[in-house]
Every structure is written in structure tokens, then in C-alpha cells.
Amino acid sequence: MIWNEKAECMSREDMAELQLKKLQDVVKRAYENIPYYHKKYKELNIHPNDIQSLEDIEKLPFTTKDDLREGYPFGMFAVPSREIIEVHSSSGTTGKPVVSGYTRKDIDCWSELVARGLTMMGIDENDIIQNTHGYGLFTGGFGVHYGSHKIGSIVIPISTGQSRRQIEIMKDFGTTVVIFTPSYGMYLAELAKEEGFDSKDINLKAIGFGAEMWTEEMRQEIQTRFGAPAYNIYGLTELMGPGIAVECSAQDGLHISEDYVYPEIIDPKTGKTLEENKNGELVLTNLEREGMPLIRFRTKDITSINRQSCQCGRNTARMERITGRTDDMIKVKGVAVFPSQIEKALLKVNNIEPHYQIIVTRPHLMDEIEVKVEASEDLFSDEVKEMINIKKKIEDYIENEIGLRVKVTLVEPKSIPRSEGKAIRVIDKRNLH
Amino acid sequence: MIWNEKAECMSREDMAELQLKKLQDVVKRAYENIPYYHKKYKELNIHPNDIQSLEDIEKLPFTTKDDLREGYPFGMFAVPSREIIEVHSSSGTTGKPVVSGYTRKDIDCWSELVARGLTMMGIDENDIIQNTHGYGLFTGGFGVHYGSHKIGSIVIPISTGQSRRQIEIMKDFGTTVVIFTPSYGMYLAELAKEEGFDSKDINLKAIGFGAEMWTEEMRQEIQTRFGAPAYNIYGLTELMGPGIAVECSAQDGLHISEDYVYPEIIDPKTGKTLEENKNGELVLTNLEREGMPLIRFRTKDITSINRQSCQCGRNTARMERITGRTDDMIKVKGVAVFPSQIEKALLKVNNIEPHYQIIVTRPHLMDEIEVKVEASEDLFSDEVKEMINIKKKIEDYIENEIGLRVKVTLVEPKSIPRSEGKAIRVIDKRNLH
Numbered sequence: 001m002i003w004n005e006k007a008e009c010m011s012r013e014d015m016a017e018l019q020l021k022k023l024q025d026v027v028k029r030a031y032e033n034i035p036y037y038h039k040k041y042k043e044l045n046i047h048p049n050d051i052q053s054l055e056d057i058e059k060l061p062f063t064t065k066d067d068l069r070e071g072y073p074f075g076m077f078a079v080p081s082r083e084i085i086e087v088h089s090s091s092g093t094t095g096k097p098v099v100s101g102y103t104r105k106d107i108d109c110w111s112e113l114v115a116r117g118l119t120m121m122g123i124d125e126n127d128i129i130q131n132t133h134g135y136g137l138f139t140g141g142f143g144v145h146y147g148s149h150k151i152g153s154i155v156i157p158i159s160t161g162q163s164r165r166q167i168e169i170m171k172d173f174g175t176t177v178v179i180f181t182p183s184y185g186m187y188l189a190e191l192a193k194e195e196g197f198d199s200k201d202i203n204l205k206a207i208g209f210g211a212e213m214w215t216e217e218m219r220q221e222i223q224t225r226f227g228a229p230a231y232n233i234y235g236l237t238e239l240m241g242p243g244i245a246v247e248c249s250a251q252d253g254l255h256i257s258e259d260y261v262y263p264e265i266i267d268p269k270t271g272k273t274l275e276e277n278k279n280g281e282l283v284l285t286n287l288e289r290e291g292m293p294l295i296r297f298r299t300k301d302i303t304s305i306n307r308q309s310c311q312c313g314r315n316t317a318r319m320e321r322i323t324g325r326t327d328d329m330i331k332v333k334g335v336a337v338f339p340s341q342i343e344k345a346l347l348k349v350n351n352i353e354p355h356y357q358i359i360v361t362r363p364h365l366m367d368e369i370e371v372k373v374e375a376s377e378d379l380f381s382d383e384v385k386e387m388i389n390i391k392k393k394i395e396d397y398i399e400n401e402i403g404l405r406v407k408v409t410l411v412e413p414k415s416i417p418r419s420e421g422k423a424i425r426v427i428d429k430r431n432l433h
Numbered sequence: 434m435i436w437n438e439k440a441e442c443m444s445r446e447d448m449a450e451l452q453l454k455k456l457q458d459v460v461k462r463a464y465e466n467i468p469y470y471h472k473k474y475k476e477l478n479i480h481p482n483d484i485q486s487l488e489d490i491e492k493l494p495f496t497t498k499d500d501l502r503e504g505y506p507f508g509m510f511a512v513p514s515r516e517i518i519e520v521h522s523s524s525g526t527t528g529k530p531v532v533s534g535y536t537r538k539d540i541d542c543w544s545e546l547v548a549r550g551l552t553m554m555g556i557d558e559n560d561i562i563q564n565t566h567g568y569g570l571f572t573g574g575f576g577v578h579y580g581s582h583k584i585g586s587i588v589i590p591i592s593t594g595q596s597r598r599q600i601e602i603m604k605d606f607g608t609t610v611v612i613f614t615p616s617y618g619m620y621l622a623e624l625a626k627e628e629g630f631d632s633k634d635i636n637l638k639a640i641g642f643g644a645e646m647w648t649e650e651m652r653q654e655i656q657t658r659f660g661a662p663a664y665n666i667y668g669l670t671e672l673m674g675p676g677i678a679v680e681c682s683a684q685d686g687l688h689i690s691e692d693y694v695y696p697e698i699i700d701p702k703t704g705k706t707l708e709e710n711k712n713g714e715l716v717l718t719n720l721e722r723e724g725m726p727l728i729r730f731r732t733k734d735i736t737s738i739n740r741q742s743c744q745c746g747r748n749t750a751r752m753e754r755i756t757g758r759t760d761d762m763i764k765v766k767g768v769a770v771f772p773s774q775i776e777k778a779l780l781k782v783n784n785i786e787p788h789y790q791i792i793v794t795r796p797h798l799m800d801e802i803e804v805k806v807e808a809s810e811d812l813f814s815d816e817v818k819e820m821i822n823i824k825k826k827i828e829d830y831i832e833n834e835i836g837l838r839v840k841v842t843l844v845e846p847k848s849i850p851r852s853e854g855k856a857i858r859v860i861d862k863r864n865l866h
Contacts, residue, residue, distance in 0.1 A: 073605050084587050126515050135568030136592040154517050159569040172506050
């Protein structure tokens with residue numbers, strides 16, 4: 001089923017025409033109502049009338065997270081605050097928090113985005129969605145909550161934590177869909193096993209992954225453990241929240257709701273727009289948003305875009321799964337390393353658990369990467385020789401993936417802290433020296 | 434302003450007529466669609482047609498929390514689960530959890546209840562509500578969230594925790610309304626003081642108290658510390674959630690939305706209905722709910738009801754603040770003691786902080802109550818003699834309130850654990866012997 005056939009199956013030409021109209025409108029609204037854009041466009045001698053084609057968007061400057069921080073708290077709002085009905089905020093761990101504001105129509109648009117996405121995952125009003133994303137200032141929990149309301153499925157707003165109870169509720173309530181971060185999903189699978197029942201006994205129809213990077217290998221692992229297909233949900237608080245792009249049953253890229261957000265891929269160094277299928281930084285523009293429309297927001301997420309029709313019948317552009325972020329790339333001995341590459345290598349090895357941490361140090365003025373990986377219970381009781389073999393195998397696979405030799409440490413099962421949200425994968429100790 | 438003048442200012446006669454019609458309808462729906470009610474009414478030889486007047490409700494048996502537990506998880510639903518769009522649940526710490534189910538109309542009714550309540554507190558679309566109640570399976574956070582959406586104010590869904598950030602956000606976002614449990618409010622006031630600014634500097638218009646028992650003295654204390662009026666919000670997950678009854682600006686009892694819930698007061702021992710203004714256990718009946726209508730649910734909360742018109746212009750019945758729960762009454766040496774009585778006594782004494790715990794022991798086959806109270810910073814650096822005086826003073830006040838001599842221990846400032854939700858006030862160690 002397709003939630004909004006008109007929007008999702010529109011021809012590329014009609015979509016481009018619609019996008020141009022909306023882009024002209026949003027640039028005008030931003031210019032007239034948001035002092036930040038007004039000032040910046042004036043300085044650069046840009047006027048809304050300069051947008052005569054979609055390509056003209058390249059004339060506009062980027063908006064960055066730092067720009068949003070400068071507007072803290074409500075400086076980026078395009079409407080008087082009495083028209084705002086909800087605000088969210090990023091955590092602010094790396095500086096002043098970023099605030100995101102929503103009018104009533106924005107919340108409805110957000111619900112629509114997620115409704116489309118849940119429908120792509122095969123979910124309808126007969127489903128029971130256990131939403132383990134946290135509710136709060138962060139947008140995690142609310143996107144799925146609003147989308148579930150829109151399509152009429154049952155939402156269990158359990159949020160993160162109480163992990164044993166999560167499993168009990170999956171069984172007792174007959175949960176058919178569970179939404180989690182991949183790392184929390186792995187933790188729940190592990191707990192379920194401890195509690196003595198096979199996670200496949202829960203009759204899951206779909207799993208939604210959000211808020212974390214992951215590899216195809218992690219998807220396979222989770223799908224096997226839960227016996228259900230897992231779909232990627234992408235989004236970010238600044239632009240709206242989770243649901244901006246979601247995978248369909250083809251599991252071949254995430255459909256972007258292009259009538260709501262306009263995607264571009266740029267070279268993160270030069271800022272130049274890249275062509276289809278080229279890997280680069282995702283840049284998004286809100287086409288419909290009233291409360292806080294962002295224009296050319298640099299997401300820092302690395303992906304590519306494909307505008308081919310999908311086998312599911314939708315014509316919206318698809319983005320690849322995020323393979324890294326421009327700011328969680330680790331530069332080691334001059335080589336760019338993404339945690340996702342390490343994960344990919346790890347998941348090829350038997351007898352280890354997919355729990356890992358990457359520790360970067362600079363002991364003798366030279367960068368070193370250590371990867372802590374958990375041995376499986378079986379392995380840990382086996383011969384030491386076997387452990388050395390596995391360790392070497394992992395080092396080989398990783399070297400193969402990233403082109404660098406790293407040190408691998410096998411640690412005791414269950415000794416790597418389990419996340420109840422986003423996993424902490426990288427510990428960079430170099431700044432401490 | 435009154436949110437729904439028709440419903441809230443209706444004459445007592447019209448209300449009674451409306452309630453009878455709705456009561457007849459809900460009893461019929463429960464009888465026909467909920468196996469629990471069908472079976473019970475059959476056994477007692479009751480038929481929906483027996484309800485010919487509001488008084489006839491007394492013919493119907495009570496519903497208890499245990500009945501709901503037996504129906505776990507979805508046994509009390511009156512509609513097919515595809516019509517349910519959201520479920521909540523009590524924590525289940527004292528047995529099987531209780532599940533509460535909502536149709537789309539139920540969520541809308543809940544929003545309406547809270548919209549009325551927020552309006553009673555003087556809140557409108559210009560306000561910014563910082564909602565510190567937790568979102569999750571418990572209904573705490575969602576009631577205010579939905580109500581705020583209804584009236585169009587801004588909701589900051591920050592939920593509980595991150596207490597320093599709460600204060601920062603109050604300042605930065607210009608919060609005008611904060612919703613908290615009284616004990617969490619006290620904690621925030623304390624933190625704000627530590628952070629070096631007077632909590633009165635936050636330009637608060639109203640405070641909403643929920644989910645916890647408190648005394649008039651606690652209200653005064655919080656009002657002084659935050660420089661804003663504090664209003665009581667009552668509700669429970671089984672019946673819907675917070676918002677069933679809310680205080681208006683008169684601060685003279687909580688207006689019950691009587692077109693949605695029918696209130697009775699009973700003698701908790703005999704089950705007999707008590708007359709107006711008599712103290713007893715509150716019993717509530719859902720008049721409008723589709724998903725899980727409860728009939729004569731025993732709330733265990735002790736209060737009284739007053740049907741006089743209020744000076745605010747509303748004609749709905751008002752309940753007194755909850756003074757205790759039938760199950761948190763402590764029986765000591767045959768005397769019934771409620772924590773609220775102890776709190777009332779404590780708040781009369783200067784130089785102590787309103788943080789306390791009540792510890793019940795049975796050292797020599799005789800019950801003893803110890804009350805741990807924090808001394809203020811000033812007091813703690815003063816003479817020991819002064820401390821002894823205060824201790825005696827508190828013991829006197831409590832004896833005066835409950836008729837029993839208890840042992841009071843003054844402890845170091847900030848040594849009683851602060852709650853980030855409901856405070857743990859009573860520690861009963863008698864079962865350990």
C-alpha cells in the first residue's frame with residue numbers, strides 16, 4: 001500500500017515543478033520573516049526573485065548547525081511564537097542546543113511524513129507499534145507517535161529503558177512492530193535470549209531503525225535475531241524529526257518525501273553540488289514548513305541520491321543509508337575511517353558479538369586504533385589459541401576494509417556497556433595528550 | 434476565560450439529565466462489549482435497562498484495580514483493537530500492570546479535558562508550558578501535551594530529569610507555565626537557588642501540580658519560591674489520565690469534567706454512597722469513553738465533593754484536594770495516619786526544609802514512626818540546643834496533627850534523596866520483622 005499515492009508516485013517532471021513553486025515560496029518566507037536569512041541574503045545580494053529554476057538553489061548560502069546555535073533559542077522562527085505549538089531541541093552536548101519549532105500545520109506535516117514511512121514498512125491500522133525511542137526534547141519518540149496516530153495503528157509509547165519490561169510487553173501486548181536503534185535492538189535480543197525465549201516467538205512484522213548509523217551486516221544480524229525485516233528511518237530534529245526518508249519493502253534506499261524536503265548532495269570540502277549517485281554530504285531544504293523553515297541545511301551525513309523509479313512504484317528520490325558523518329569520520333595516519341567500516345568487518349567474523357568500541361590513541365605521536373570486541377560465550381570458554389586466531393582474523397578484515405592495521409582486543413562477553421539509546425562507538429583519547 | 438462554557442457552566446439539572454443519558458449508554462456499551470461487565474451484571478441479575486435514574490448507579494458493582502489486572506492486557510477494551518490508537522499502562526510495581534486503551538475520540542476527549550483545565554489555570558495560546566512530567570507508558574506527560582496542543586500554547590516536552598537544564602530552559606525559553614510534582618518542584622527551586630538566581634526571576638504565570646499528594650502548606654511554599662500560583666491537576670491512567678479534575682483561579686477545589694466522568698464518594702468500608710461534602714473514597718465512571726469505559730471504578734483516593742457554583746462561574750462539581758489514599762494510610766498503634774498530615778505539621782516549622790521521609794518500624798512489638806527532616810543550612814551551623822528545640826517543636830506539631838508522638842530526626846541538608854518524579858515519603862519496615 002502507498003499512503004499518499006499522489007505525492008509519492010508523482011512523475012519527476014510534476015515533482016520538479018511543485019518543488020520549484022514551494023522553493024520560491026519558502027525562500028520568500030525566510031527572507032521576509034527570519035532576520036538571519038534576510039541579513040545573509042542582503043549581504044550576498046540575493047533576492048527571492050533570483051530563484052527561477054531548481055538549480056538556482058545553488059546561489060543560496062548553506063545554513064549550518066552553528067547558525068542555528070547563534071539564533072538560540074527562537075531566532076530562526078518564521079512566525080510569531082503564538083503560532084508555535086511545540087518545540088524540540090537537540091541535546092546541546094557539543095555547544096548551545098539547537099531549537100526546532102513547529103506550528104500546528106508542521107506537526108501535521110510531520111505526522112504525514114511518518115505515516116508514509118510506516119506504510120512503506122507495511123504497517124497499517126491493525127498493527128501494534130512498540131516505540132522504544134525516547135520522548136522528550138529530542139524528536140525521537142514523537143515522530144513515530146504522531147505517524148502512528150495518523151495511520152491509526154496502536155502506539156505503545158514505552159520509550160527507552162525498562163528493558164526486561166520491553167520484552168514482556170512485546171509478548172503480552174502482541175507487538176507487531178518495534179522501533180529501536182540498532183544497538184538497543186541488539187541489547188534487547190540478548191536480554192530476550194537470557195529470559196529464555198526466542199525473539200522469533202514474538203510475531204514481528206517489521207522493525208524500524210532510527211537515530212543511529214548501521215551497516216547492512218547489522219541489518220542482517222537483527223533481522224535474523226528477530227525474524228522480521230528491518231527498515232531504516234532517517235530524519236533530524238533541525239529539519240523536522242525522524243521520517244524525512246524511510247525505506248520501503250525493497251530495502252534499496254530511503255524514499256525522501258520530496259514534496260516536503262528538497263535534497264542535494266554536495267562535496268563537503270568545496271560545497272559544490274554533486275551529480276546523482278555520487279557520495280557526499282546531504283543538504284536539505286524545508287519546502288513546506290511554517291515554524292522554522294531551513295534552507296540548504298548541511299546535515300553532515302554522508303550519502304548519495306538516486307532518482308530512478310523504485311520497484312515499489314514510488315517515484316520519489318531515494319538516498320542511500322548514511323555511511324558516516326563528516327564529523328564522526330576519524331582521521332588516522334591520514335586515512336579517513338568511518339565506524340561503519342569497522343562494523344562491517346566485525347560482522348563477517350563468527351564467534352564474536354556485535355558489540356564493539358573503537359578507541360583512538362596517540363601513544364608515541366602516532367595514531368593507533370584499538371577495537372574492543374566481545375568474544376562470544378562459547379569462544380570465551382575455548383582454547384586461548386582459538387582466540388588469537390579470531391583476533392587476527394578481525395584485524396585482517398578491518399585492514400581489508402579501511403587499509404590500516406588496528407589492534408583488536410577481545411573482551412569478556414557482556415563487558416561492553418549496552419546502550420539504551422545511541423551507542424557510544426568511538427572513544428578518541430588523542431585530545432587528552 | 435472558560436474553554437467550554439456550554440459544558441462547564443451548564444445548570445445542575447441539565448448536567449444531571451445529560452449524565453443520565455450518557456450513563457445509560459455507557460452501561461449498555463459495557464454490558465454488550467466487555468465480557469467482564471457482561472458476566473458480572475448477569476451474575477448479579479442487572480440489566481442496562483435498570484438504570485432509570487442517576488441514583489440507580491448504586492445498583493451496579495464497583496470495578497477495582499484487581500479486576501483490571503485480571504483483564505490484562507486488553508480484556509477491558511470495549512472495541513476491537515483496530516479502533517484503539519494508543520495504550521498506556523500503570524507501572525506494575527504492585528502486581529500485574531493495568532492497561533488503558535484509547536480510541537481516536539478518546540484521545541480527543543482527553544485533550545478537551547486538559548484544555549479546560551489549562552484554561553482554568555489562566556493559560557492560553559500565548560503561553561509556553563514546560564512539561565516536566567515523564568512521557569512513556571504512564572499517562573503523566575501526554576495529558577498536558579495533548580491539552581496544550583488543543584489550546585495552542587507551546588509545549589516543551591522536556592519530561593523529567595536533566596534538572597539543571599530544566600532551569601536553564603525556563604530562563605532561556607521564557608517558560609510561563611511549569612508542570613511538576615510538588616516534590617520535584619521543591620527540588621528545582623533548590624537547584625535554581627544553587628545556580629544563583631531567584632526562581633521568581635522566571636516570569637511564571639502558573640504552576641500545575643500533578644501525580645502526587647500535597648498539602649495547602651506545600652502549595653504556599655512552592656508559590657512563594659516560584660512567585661506564581663500553583664494549581665492541582667487530578668487524574669488517573671485507568672480512567673483516562675491527568676486532567677479529569679483541575680483547580681480554577683479560586684483555588685477552592687478541583688472542577689470535575691462531569692460530562693465525561695461521573696463522580697461519587699463512598700464509605701470505603703461499607704461501600705455506601707456518601708452525601709455532599711462528606712469525606713470518603715472517590716469512585717468514578719467514564720461517561721463518554723469508547724476504548725475502555727470503566728464503571729464505578731474505586732480510585733482509593735480520599736476526598737469530598739461539593740456541588741455549589743464556584744465564584745469562577747463554572748457549575749461543575751468540585752472535589753477537595755486528595756488528602757490521602759485508602760492504601761497509603763499508615764495504621765500505627767491503631768491510629769490512621771496520612772503522610773499529608775505529617776507534611777502539614779512540618780511546613781509550620783521554620784529552619785527546616787520541606788524534604789522528609791516517614792519511617793515506620795516495630796522495634797519491640799510496638800509501632801514507631803520516625804520522621805526524617807532536613808535541617809536548613811543556617812540551622813545546621815547553629816547551636817545544638819537550637820536543633821533540639823526545633824526537633825521538639827516538630828514532634829509537638831505532628832502530635833497535634835495525628836494524635837501520636839513520633840520520633841523526629843533532623844538530618845543534614847540535602848541528605849534526603851530528591852525525587853525526579855513521585856517522592857518516596859513512607860518507608861515501612863514493619864514487614865521486615
